[in-house]
Structure formats: C-alpha cells, structure tokens
Amino acid sequence: MSDRLQAYEIFAELMERKSFSDTSRALRIPQATVSKQVVSLEQALGVQLFIRSTRRINPTAEAEALIPHVRHMLDARNEVLRVAHGELPKLSGNIRIAAPHSYGRRVLLPQLVDFMDQYPDISVEVALHTTPPDLLDHKLDLAISGATILDGPYRQRLLNTHRWVIVGSPEYFERHGRPALPTDLEDHWLIVPEVFPFDMLKFDSEFGQQSIAIRSRLTGNDVDFAEGAAWQNAGLAILPDWMLERSGALEQVLEEYALEPIPIRLIFPDAKIIPRRVRTLIEFLLARAGRM
Missing domain, CATH: 1.10.10.10 (Winged helix-like DNA-binding domain superfamily/Winged helix DNA-binding domain)
Incomplete structure (x- = not known):
C-alpha cells in the first residue's frame, strides 16, 4: 500500500x-x-x-467535509483490487435514503422491497421527513425531494413529475356540492398541507390561467394530515396526485384545470466516486421512474 x-x-x-x-x-x-x-x-x-x-x-x-469523499475513494480502491483479482464483487452494505413521509411509505417503499429482493446483501435505512435534511450532515447517500431543492454540493436527477390536485370525500360532496369551476372554490374551505409551496391556486386550462385565493382554516405539516381531514369532511384537500391514485375513494374535482407540477427529484452528493451499491439503487429507481 x-x-x-x-x-x-x-x-x-x-x-x-x-x-x-x-x-x-x-x-x-x-x-x-x-x-x-x-x-x-x-x-x-x-x-x-x-x-x-x-x-x-x-x-x-x-475533516468532517473530507471524510465522505475519502470513504468513497477507499471503497473504490477495494473494488478495483477485487476486480483485478478476477472477483466479481457482490453488492453488499448499507444505503441511507431520505424521503417525504407519505411518499416514502406509499411510493418508495414498494420499489425498495423489490430492490432488496434483487440484492439480498444490501440493507436500506429510510429517513422520513417533512423538510429535506442535509445529506452530508445526516450521512445520507440519497434523498428524494418534491418541491424543495436542496442547497449544497449535490447532483439531481428527475424521477417523475406529478401535480397537485383538489379532492374531497363523497359524503362532503353530498353535503356541500361539487365545484365545477375554480371560482366555486370560494364557497369551500381548503385543507392545505404546509408543503404546498404557493399562496394562490393557479389553474391552467384551455381557457387560460386562473388564480384563486386559498380559503383555509385548517393546515397541517404533512399531506397525510390533509388526506385524513378530507375523510373527516373538514373541507377539500390539496394533495399530490400520487396520493389520489393510492388513497381509495377520495374524489378529484376540477380535473380539467391543471394545478402546479411537482417535480420528484433524486438527489445525491456531487462526489467523483459513488459506491457501487448506491449507483445501482440510483439506476434501479430511474429505470422505474414511471412508477414513482
């Protein structure tokens, strides 16, 4: 050496x-x-x-700033030595990934289970969050982020693009009616998760763009809270469309009026050397981007 x-x-x-x-x-x-x-x-x-x-x-x-890069370098050195001796290194080790609470449980988890079935010697730790953590401070290999772009020395790849939608329960619509136009929302209370990053609802349609003030008296810091409040008939909830696909009988309104997009990004440190197990997970998730 x-x-x-x-x-x-x-x-x-x-x-x-x-x-x-x-x-x-x-x-x-x-x-x-x-x-x-x-x-x-x-x-x-x-x-x-x-x-x-x-x-x-x-x-x-x-030293704290240097150590992640040194570990990547030593991992790569060991991999080179194994390949040089005719070994095909088996993927193993631990991967730490952060994801938003509901997205992690409903969308990411099934993909991770499939990944771990393919690579049984890899273990995965998932840190669920409301606000994306700093990858280096929390020693994370990857993060999935929606509306927020992390600051720092990171690279990002687009996984998928979703949209915000407005939903309610069938019972709510029986009691209060179903809005047919964006302006009808002025007669309804909206349940707004804190992660919704806008002060106004901006709808795009064949008739152009319309901006509607948000009328709300119930908020929460998580989209699951907004979904639960909609089931309790507390109003109409603003949710990501992937929740509607997986939440059962909540019904979307104003389908022909598109709200803001939600780019789902895969974020990882901008290091010259990324461990092979982490690269493999990145490629696995990107290959399944349509399911995420």
Whole structure:
C-alpha cells in the first residue's frame, strides 16, 4: 500500500475511533506510524484534520467535509483490487435514503422491497421527513425531494413529475356540492398541507390561467394530515396526485384545470466516486421512474 493510501485509510479509521491507540490496534500498526501519517496528510492537504489534547482528539470541520469523499475513494480502491483479482464483487452494505413521509411509505417503499429482493446483501435505512435534511450532515447517500431543492454540493436527477390536485370525500360532496369551476372554490374551505409551496391556486386550462385565493382554516405539516381531514369532511384537500391514485375513494374535482407540477427529484452528493451499491439503487429507481 502506498504511503498516501495508508494515510487516508488511517484517517478514515481515526475518524471512527477518535483515538490514536485504538486506531493503531485496529490497523495493527505502531501508534507512531498513525501519528506520522496523519501529520503527513495534514501537510499534504494544507489543513488541520484533528484538534489534539492529552485525553482525546476532535475532528475539525475540514475533516468532517473530507471524510465522505475519502470513504468513497477507499471503497473504490477495494473494488478495483477485487476486480483485478478476477472477483466479481457482490453488492453488499448499507444505503441511507431520505424521503417525504407519505411518499416514502406509499411510493418508495414498494420499489425498495423489490430492490432488496434483487440484492439480498444490501440493507436500506429510510429517513422520513417533512423538510429535506442535509445529506452530508445526516450521512445520507440519497434523498428524494418534491418541491424543495436542496442547497449544497449535490447532483439531481428527475424521477417523475406529478401535480397537485383538489379532492374531497363523497359524503362532503353530498353535503356541500361539487365545484365545477375554480371560482366555486370560494364557497369551500381548503385543507392545505404546509408543503404546498404557493399562496394562490393557479389553474391552467384551455381557457387560460386562473388564480384563486386559498380559503383555509385548517393546515397541517404533512399531506397525510390533509388526506385524513378530507375523510373527516373538514373541507377539500390539496394533495399530490400520487396520493389520489393510492388513497381509495377520495374524489378529484376540477380535473380539467391543471394545478402546479411537482417535480420528484433524486438527489445525491456531487462526489467523483459513488459506491457501487448506491449507483445501482440510483439506476434501479430511474429505470422505474414511471412508477414513482
């Protein structure tokens, strides 16, 4: 192993163990070598990686930013070595992915089950959210996002485009009537999830665009809440169309008037080296984009 590769391997182990002596034992090398290689790496990179004290070491912000890329590099190095020795590496390891609550349960989950059936040595952790988390801060490999685009050093691929729709229960329509025109919504309360990113309803149709003020007295931070409120006849809910496809008997109104689109994006770190298991999941989901 070259000195530089060894230095990166020591750095990765030290980030996990936060101890020179524990790292020395784990890698079966002298503690002096650990210290020397860390100093050499800091000099080569021109940054301090650890703040040292007599009792412990603490990674610097530069070390935290560097470690995901180092791990990807070491994974790629190991894969190259296996291929060079005639091995076809079996996909294994853990993938961490974030997705909106309802989308994760209703749309993403069936695809992940199929993926794990094909790759039984891969495990998947799903972090469900309302607001997309920072991938690097939460050590995530992937995220699925609707209306919100994450800031930071990320790449994105479009999975699918959905639309917001207005729905109600059959009982609600029996009691309050069924709106036939966008202006009829002025006589109905709307249930608005916080993830709906607009202050007005903007409808497109063959008659042009119409903007209608949102009349609401019930909101929630999740689309499942809005769906449940619609079942309780609290008003008409604004929901993503994929929920209507999977929610049973809620009925859409104003079908001929299209609301704003919802681009569903697959987001991942903009790293030169992405682990093969993560690349495989990205390709798997993109191949099934029409189902998502």
